[in-house]
Amino acid sequence: MDKKQSIIEINNLSFAYNGRNVLEDINLSIKPGSFLGLVGPNGSGKSTLIKCLLGLLNPEQGEIRLFGEKLGRFHKWEDIGFVSQKANSFNSGFPATVFEVVSMGLYGKVGLFRFLTKKHKEKVREAIEQVEMEEFMHKNIGQLSGGQQQRVFIARALVSEPKLLILDEPTVGVDAKSVKRFYTMLKDLNRNKGITLVLVTHDIGAMTEYVTDVACLNKHLHFHGDTEEYEEQEDDMMSRMYGHDVQIITHNHDPHHDHSADGGRES
Numbered sequence: 001m002d003k004k005q006s007i008i009e010i011n012n013l014s015f016a017y018n019g020r021n022v023l024e025d026i027n028l029s030i031k032p033g034s035f036l037g038l039v040g041p042n043g044s045g046k047s048t049l050i051k052c053l054l055g056l057l058n059p060e061q062g063e064i065r066l067f068g069e070k071l072g073r074f075h076k077w078e079d080i081g082f083v084s085q086k087a088n089s090f091n092s093g094f095p096a097t098v099f100e101v102v103s104m105g106l107y108g109k110v111g112l113f114r115f116l117t118k119k120h121k122e123k124v125r126e127a128i129e130q131v132e133m134e135e136f137m138h139k140n141i142g143q144l145s146g147g148q149q150q151r152v153f154i155a156r157a158l159v160s161e162p163k164l165l166i167l168d169e170p171t172v173g174v175d176a177k178s179v180k181r182f183y184t185m186l187k188d189l190n191r192n193k194g195i196t197l198v199l200v201t202h203d204i205g206a207m208t209e210y211v212t213d214v215a216c217l218n219k220h221l222h223f224h225g226d227t228e229e230y231e232e233q234e235d236d237m238m239s240r241m242y243g244h245d246v247q248i249i250t251h252n253h254d255p256h257h258d259h260s261a262d263g264g265r266e267s
C-alpha cells in the first residue's frame with residue numbers, strides 16, 4: 001500500500017433512515033498513523049457513519065474506500081478491529097478468563113481454542129501485555145472493572161494485528177481515572193505500534209490531549225483537522241456543533257427509541 005494513501009476515504013456520503021437524512025455530504029480522509037477523535041453530540045450520526053464504514057448500512061449516496069479499495073470490493077476485514085461500548089457487557093458470572101477472551105480474537109484464523117498453537121498463545125500474551133493486563137491474565141473477565149474489561153476487548157481486537165482500530169464510545173461506564181489510563185494506552189498503541197485509530201465519542205473534552213486529529217460531526221462534518229487547529233477553533237466549533245443543527249436532530253428524535261435495542265432495525 002502507498003504509505004500516503006488514506007486508510008479511510010469518504011466522498012460525498014449521505015445516509016437517511018426512512019427518508020430522514022442523518023448524514024449529509026460527508027467528505028473525510030483518514031491518513032495512516034493518525035489517531036482521530038470523531039466527536040459529536042448524541043444522535044449526531046457517529047454510529048451511523050461507522051456502520052456505513054463497516055458495510056453494515058448501505059448509503060444511498062457517496063463512496064467509501066478502505067485501504068484504497070472501494071467498500072464493495074474490500075475483503076481484508078482482518079485489517080480492521082472494532083470495539084464498541086456494548087463489548088463491555090460481560091456480567092460477573094461469565095466463565096471465561098482474560099486469556100480465553102483475548103484468544104477469541106484469533107478464532108477467525110485458527111478455529112477453536114484447542115487449535116491454538118504455542119505461537120498463537122504467544123500472540124495472545126503479547127496483546128494482553130500491550131494493554132497492560134498481564135497480572136489479570138487468568139482472572140475471569142466478569143471479575144474485572146468496566147475499564148479493565150474494555151482493555152481486554154482492545155487486546156482481543158489487537159491479537160489479529162489490525163492496521164486500523166475503530167472504537168465506538170469505548171469509555172461509556174468507565175470511571176474518569178480509568179478513562180485517562182485507557183486513552184494513554186491508546187496513544188501508545190498509535191505511536192509505538194503505528195496502528196491507525198478512530199475513537200468515536202460524544203465527550204470531546206476528555207480526549208483532545210491524546211488524539212492527533214479531530215473530526216466534528218453533526219449530520220454534516222463541521223470540522224476536520226489536527227488537534228492544534230481544532231484548539232484554535234474550539235469555541236466556534238462548540239457553538240456550531242451544539243447549537244442550531246442539534247436542535248433539528250433532537251426535534252425529530254423519537255424519545256422512546258431505545259438505542260441499545262435498535263440492532264435489527266436497519267435493513
Ligand code: ADP
Pocket residue numbers: 017018022040041042043044045046047048049249252253254257262265266
Ligand atoms: P450517534 O452515534 O452520534 O449517537 P446515531 O448514528 O446512533 O448517532 O443516530 C443518528 C440519528 O439516527 C439519531 O437521530 C437516531 O435516533 C437515528 N437512528 C439511529 N439508528 C436508527 C435506526 N435504526 N432507525 C431509525 N433511526 C435511527
